Amino acid sequence: MSAAKSLSLSSSIQICRIMRPDDANIVGNVHGGTILKMIEEAGGIISTRHCNTQSGDRCVAALARVERTDFLHPMFIGEVAHVSAEITYTSKHSVEVQVIVLAENILTGAKKVTNKATLWYVPFSLQNVDKIIEVPVIEYSSVEQEEEGKKRYDAQKMERLETKERNGEIINPVVSPEAYTVGFSQSSLIHLVGPSDCTLHGFVHGGVTMKLMDEVAGIVAARHCKTNIVTASVDAINFHRKIKKGCVVSVSGRMTFTSNKSMEIEVFVDADPLVEAARGKYRAVTAFFTYISLDKEGKPLSVPPLKLENEEEKKRFEEGKVRYLQNKAKRQAEKERQQ
């Protein structure tokens, strides 16, 4: 058996589940958040299993970062989602997991790739939740494979250091806002963290947080364009700080940019440890979600342009435009490389 094969068998996992009505919106499109939650669950299982194959402290792997993800096709109620995850790189303290999601229509047998995602996990000790465990090294099929992994590791590490600035911002309520302005569609929700949301050490699963973020972003998008909307992509998300059982999580979203057929929504997650008044509320996660609007045949509709009302909104819009054009160029380059 080749080394590549042995890698895939010892450190891979396949999850599948039928999509239920509560996983989808009224039209039957499965929420992006449901898919992100499944992806993270698969990654968490495989990383935790891998980091416990050595002696020493038992540990649970916590999500540290998700790379930018595109939602290539919508998934529907009644379809079976297949999530395949594989460990593709390990550094001293982190595990890279690559995930592919397939949607299978079990009646026709048709299958489509709906997502590809890359996640980074860090293992924390069950005995001492602030202690990071060393990750056992995986075997690579070639030196090149290891070197490419090292490059991805360095690239994400640099990006994580750069994304700590937006953390101070807050979303203020607006009284009687005009249609199509930022204030008109901005939204927030609150969730009391329960036991089902948490890992064995009582911290919120990254997938649970992403599902809440997608829920808020979806409300913002629907409020803006008042049609059926679906998640098109999620920018890289960094999980700076853990959220504990018993916290209240506030998730807020505001629109930052609209192109002809897409909307970018910035989402903030704040954690408030209810019974530990000393610690106070803190920013746990921020991210950008991109949504598109679909007609009854599933074709993209035009999106009403965002009305900008002040300099800050204009600045955020321009930054959003840069991200939009960069991603467009990247997708174009990838397409050409594949041809």
Add this chain to the structure above:
Amino acid sequence: MSAAKSLSLSSSIQICRIMRPDDANIVGNVHGGTILKMIEEAGGIISTRHCNTQSGDRCVAALARVERTDFLHPMFIGEVAHVSAEITYTSKHSVEVQVIVLAENILTGAKKVTNKATLWYVPFSLQNVDKIIEVPVIEYSSVEQEEEGKKRYDAQKMERLETKERNGEIINPVVSPEAYTVGFSQSSLIHLVGPSDCTLHGFVHGGVTMKLMDEVAGIVAARHCKTNIVTASVDAINFHRKIKKGCVVSVSGRMTFTSNKSMEIEVFVDADPLVEAARGKYRAVTAFFTYISLDKEGKPLSVPPLKLENEEEKKRFEEGKVRYLQNKAKRQAEKERQQ
């Protein structure tokens, strides 16, 4: 900034969530129980947060009482429910929370107030669950505001003392009952309390209990009139005794009164601590739910009159009629005051 404004900022909360298929009945009307559960969650968060702003024991606020609530408009799947809660009064050992629920159709932008509710919470220590904590005083915008709160506090305290009598009653099964009798529609369900149902100290959230009560009352109403039914109002509910994780909760309902277009259902909640045989089953909560029957356009239908078979049922019917007429008069008086 005025004192009223500062009050509202320091001790208020906004929860919102999209209504899913499992939150509603087959026709798409959101269950009253789903709304009551959200209301109670908001109240629990805000009270717990407030009572932990001081030094000393950490604590969790437990629901002690919900004042009578009217459901003014039905809410539908796909709408966003907004729950705004604010602390409006504090006594030495209790917190009053007032809540407003809005239903927003995110596609049309239309918003309707569906509920207003008042809840009373008591904070229990996390270190010693039988110990009640002192509540930090809130700031009032005026002396009148504080005095009105004190009046509401005294009124509910008196009512709570009066409602301990029905606790001995039980609902006996009836063999082959005639249509439209009490025995024909009476119903009960059983629920094993799991970790997701419980607070940090392992007691059932009041909102979980109210959701189960609404579920039983809805079955009783549907059995009686065999049409689409919705919760119209809930009488004041007192939570006499806490229910612990691992208990089995039995919830039973029977119809007590019918007017032309409404049905009153009495609901009993009993808790049975499965593994603590010594304690035995006890009555935890009782309440009255009022339901109406709607046609396809959402207009109220006539309700078949309840057939009374014995003196006890006639007595309960007369008592229900008194409550019905009192509430009608109150609503009428309120309408006139607002004009």
Add this chain to the structure above:
Amino acid sequence: MSAAKSLSLSSSIQICRIMRPDDANIVGNVHGGTILKMIEEAGGIISTRHCNTQSGDRCVAALARVERTDFLHPMFIGEVAHVSAEITYTSKHSVEVQVIVLAENILTGAKKVTNKATLWYVPFSLQNVDKIIEVPVIEYSSVEQEEEGKKRYDAQKMERLETKERNGEIINPVVSPEAYTVGFSQSSLIHLVGPSDCTLHGFVHGGVTMKLMDEVAGIVAARHCKTNIVTASVDAINFHRKIKKGCVVSVSGRMTFTSNKSMEIEVFVDADPLVEAARGKYRAVTAFFTYISLDKEGKPLSVPPLKLENEEEKKRFEEGKVRYLQNKAKRQAEKERQQ
């Protein structure tokens, strides 16, 4: 009051719950797994309550075995499921529970028996989870009743000893399988055990496991015949080994036999204790599920015959045929006895 009556009152329970969209497939048929989970919950409550009526260690009853169950009629969203459970026999260390499930259409009032089931529970101490508690004796209405219970107890004990052989088998993935072969429809899913899945001692409820098994079997059946499918029966299931909180459960299914109008699917459940590398993965449960395919009027459709590709598959098909003919003969005999 007769002894039979007193038995029924002291050791029986009634559970009821409205069926929600997430309990059913797209056509509205409630999943067999949802019903099995409710049956097991009722049995677990009644057995745990009974075993705690004595002094000594507090305990929780764990499911050890479910006898073969037929699903007599489909149940639909919006119907109320009534589950009545009664303790019918006790041995030194086990409790036999008999359960009847009724589906009630609350709008028309129509009721149908959908299931009858027999379950065996064993009580484990809460203080020491490996210690089995002695079961208090129940009162029988007659000597014959006790003797018949003893016969059922001995029969199931012998069958349990016989069914330990299939445990070594695993389901290997097949690359690009042909339609209607075993490899074409075989499926598996993975579930991370959370707190809501577990008893008070942190072991997975038997009902949760059965629901996952039915989910996999349903996917296998739908993949094979590509039509609306429902659970027709479940063979006896033995719960050899407990599954703990924090485990990953892998559930795999493959088709073993097809008759003209039915499909038999073999399901394996493996538990993998993620953070206890020393223990390793183990087989926890195995079972056979039978599915039928229904048209829009609810009438059974023909099933495409299973294509067998090797000797092992032919052997399993022949064994499935024996089970099929035995069950057919049993049902025929029962029908004649009732006439």
